[in-house]
Amino acid sequence: MTIERSSLPRVLFSLVIIGLLVFLAAQFVRPAIGNPPATAELAAPPEVKRVLRNSCYNCHSNETQLAWFDQVAPAYWIAARDVKMARSHLNFSEIAKLPAAQQKGLLWEAVNQAQLGAMPLPSYLALHPHARLSDADLAVLKNYLNPPSPAPAPDDKAKTAADEQYNHWIQASGTKLEVQLSPNGIAYPQDWKNWKAISTTDRFDNHTMRIIFGNDVAVRAIAEHRINPWPDGTIFAKSAWQQQPDADGNTRAGAFLQVEFMIKDSAKYASTRGWGYARWRGMDLKPYGKDAGFTAECVGCHNPVRHNDYVYTFPLEGLQ
Amino acid sequence: MNAPWKKYLPAIACGLLVLAGCNERKPEAAATNHVAALTGQLPYNPLAWKPITTLTNRAAATTSTLYGNDAAVAYARSTAGAAYPAGSVLALVTWAERDDPHWFGAKIPGKPQTVEFVSIGAQPQYAVYRGSPLAQAASDQSGSRIDFILHLRAAVIP
Numbered sequence: 076m077t078i079e080r081s082s083l084p085r086v087l088f089s090l091v092i093i094g095l096l097v098f099l100a101a102q103f104v105r106p107a108i109g110n111p112p113a114t115a116e117l118a119a120p121p122e123v124k125r126v127l128r129n130s131c132y133n134c135h136s137n138e139t140q141l142a143w144f145d146q147v148a149p150a151y152w153i154a155a156r157d158v159k160m161a162r163s164h165l166n167f168s169e170i171a172k173l174p175a176a177q178q179k180g181l182l183w184e185a186v187n188q189a190q191l192g193a194m195p196l197p198s199y200l201a202l203h204p205h206a207r208l209s210d211a212d213l214a215v216l217k218n219y220l221n222p223p224s225p226a227p228a229p230d231d232k233a234k235t236a237a238d239e240q241y242n243h244w245i246q247a248s249g250t251k252l253e254v255q256l257s258p259n260g261i262a263y264p265q266d267w268k269n270w271k272a273i274s275t276t277d278r279f280d281n282h283t284m285r286i287i288f289g290n291d292v293a294v295r296a297i298a299e300h301r302i303n304p305w306p307d308g309t310i311f312a313k314s315a316w317q318q319q320p321d322a323d324g325n326t327r328a329g330a331f332l333q334v335e336f337m338i339k340d341s342a343k344y345a346s347t348r349g350w351g352y353a354r355w356r357g358m359d360l361k362p363y364g365k366d367a368g369f370t371a372e373c374v375g376c377h378n379p380v381r382h383n384d385y386v387y388t389f390p391l392e393g394l395q
Numbered sequence: 396m397n398a399p400w401k402k403y404l405p406a407i408a409c410g411l412l413v414l415a416g417c418n419e420r421k422p423e424a425a426a427t428n429h430v431a432a433l434t435g436q437l438p439y440n441p442l443a444w445k446p447i448t449t450l451t452n453r454a455a456a457t458t459s460t461l462y463g464n465d466a467a468v469a470y471a472r473s474t475a476g477a478a479y480p481a482g483s484v485l486a487l488v489t490w491a492e493r494d495d496p497h498w499f500g501a502k503i504p505g506k507p508q509t510v511e512f513v514s515i516g517a518q519p520q521y522a523v524y525r526g527s528p529l530a531q532a533a534s535d536q537s538g539s540r541i542d543f544i545l546h547l548r549a550a551v552i553p
Contacts, residue, residue: 183500190499192420208420217499226453237551241475244551248473252553268472268552272446274428277458277492280500286446286460286550303425316550318451326451328550358553380497383425387497391504392432394442 101148106155110137113168117178123219126212127167129205130195131185134161137168142203157196164375179220183280184376186216191379221279227320237319237329240358244331254360257353259367263360264336266290267312273297273390277326278315284328287388288312297390304349304384309339311388331358335373337386347374350385423496431490431504435528439464441486441510447471448550451492451502458504459489461547467515472552477545483515487544513544 113136117124132138134157145154165185170178188194190213195206254263270288277284289297292308312334319329335354338344344351352373354363363369377385433442441462449460463471467483479485493505510524521537524530534540 187499190420191422191497197419221500241548241551244553245473245475245549269445271443272460272462274503275449275458275460276495276498277451277502278500279502284449284451286449288446297427300427302427314550314552320453324452324454326453327547328448328450331551331553334553358551360553380422383422386425387495389426389428389496389503391442392427392429393440 098148104148105151108139108141108155108158110139111168113137115169115171117167117170119219122215126208126215130189130208130212131206132167133203133206134158134195134199135165135167137162137166144202157199180281182216182220186213186220188379189213189216193379226324227282227318227326229320229322233317233329234319237317240330244358252360254355255362257355257362258364259351259353259370261336261338261351261353263353263355264290264310264312264338267310267314267334267336270294270310270312271394273311273394274388276388277318282318283315283332284318284326285313285315287390288314289390289394293390294394297392298395302384302386302390304341305339305386307340309337311337311386332356333363334360335363348381348385350377428504430493430506433488433507433510433529435524435526435530437510437524437529438512438522439484439486441488441512444468444486446550447485448547450547456492457489457508458492458502459487461544462486462488471549475548477542479515479545481515481517485513485544487511487513487547511540511544513541519545 116136117127119127127135128138133140139158141151141154144150165181170181173181185194189208195203195208200207251265254265256262267288267290270290271294272286273289273293274287275285276287288311290308290310292306293311296302296306296309313336314334315332317329317332319327321327333354333356336352338351338353339349340351341349347370352370354369354373355361356363374385377387380387433440444462444464445468447461447463447468449458451458462485464482464484467479467485470479470483488510489508490504491506491508492502495501495503506527507529508525510529512520512522512524514520514522519541521534521541523532523534523537523540525532
């Protein structure tokens with residue numbers, strides 16, 4: 076189709092008018108953000124709250140304050156969506172309702188999302204540079220979560236429970252458990268205990284210690300330095316035990332808590348970014364998650380390392 | 396087309412880049428844990444074996460993993476006690492801990508400190524490797540170390 080030269084300005088003019096009308100009409104489509112009362116605000120020292128208020132509260136609290144340019148659609152729609160999602164993950168105005176351990180877990184995750192540059196959302200920082208966390212801000216949050224503390228004392232009750240668990244297990248050794256499928260259909264990889272240890276972590280945030288196992292495909296990929304992305308067929312198993320301090324200053328692997336897996340298959344698990352996630356808890360290996368949606372939690376927390384194929388671990392070399 | 400402001404373009408572009416990119420936090424790139432590699436001449440490579448358990452020491456800021464050859468692992472995971480069958484070899488690898496660059500709240504293996512072997516024959520034999528590269532060293536505590544290592548029980552793996 077060709078447009079006559081003389082009619083071009085007129086066409087352009089009508090396009091501009093139509094655009095303006097659409098823009099004006101868009102302003103009337105306003106999903107409410109709203110600021111419900113802060114019923115259970117985080118209890119933290121003022122300097123901690125100052126940092127969170129400055130960098131996170133606009134999305135993660137019931138005290139959202141939009142800048143004038145955020146009030147204008149379509150920016151407003153993005154803001155409304157972000158705030159809704161952000162509050163559903165973590166809401167500093169309601170966090171105190173949760174059990175203490177869960178609050179702590181969320182705060183550690185928050186600091187890590189910030190340290191890894193995933194939060195505040197980089198798209199938000201471009202227009203709201205005041206929300207950027209400085210190194211000093213980050214240090215305030217870290218000191219709050221991990222103040223210097225004396226070494227934990229031995230816990231006799233925990234030790235007895237761990238001994239009992241060990242005795243049961245060692246007597247029953249070799250009997251295979253019937254393990255149910257994970258809610259997303261993943262079967263329990265029975266063989267993981269025969270894999271190699273690709274790393275260990277001492278998690279002082281939640282008092283656990285972990286061994287990360289890798290199957291043969293993983294071990295070969297490490298040897299050949301093909302770990303970003305990891306090849307299809309890679310499986311990691313991460314097993315967690317309670318930390319059990321003893322009287323001579325060592326902390327040992329106490330009661331078994333859980334084992335969780337990441338299984339690489341870029342086609343089959345495309346909806347969870349190429350990895351199948353599954354977790355089984357306790358000595359009866361109960362599948363974790365109410366339904367297949369539990370994986371959102373895994374993907375969400377592994378997302379800050381997406382440029383490393385969603386993998387946190389720095390694997391040991393020389394496993395072959 | 397020779398507008399004078401054009402000469403400021405690179406400066407403006409850099410300024411914008413700095414505004415957007417400065418202070419940007421990024422996770423450390425995917426890599427192997429090179430500093431934790433076991434160097435030197437060891438009689439066996441324990442990392443190629445299976446792990447039996449793991450422990451840490453807060454005062455020494457170390458993390459250790461006990462490995463075993465197949466005979467040792469089969470025994471540790473099926474029998475309570477320290478009577479490993481002949482032919483078993485255990486290796487306790489101890490690293491200095493370092494902060495996990497990816498997770499505030501975690502520590503991971505850093506520089507290797509020692510690799511201790513206990514081989515079961517007629518008598519348990521002890522050998523310790525230290526330094527960088529790891530080299531065999533004398534020890535006047537072999538008796539207590541053998542005892543400690545043989546009594547590290549397996550981590551429960553259902």
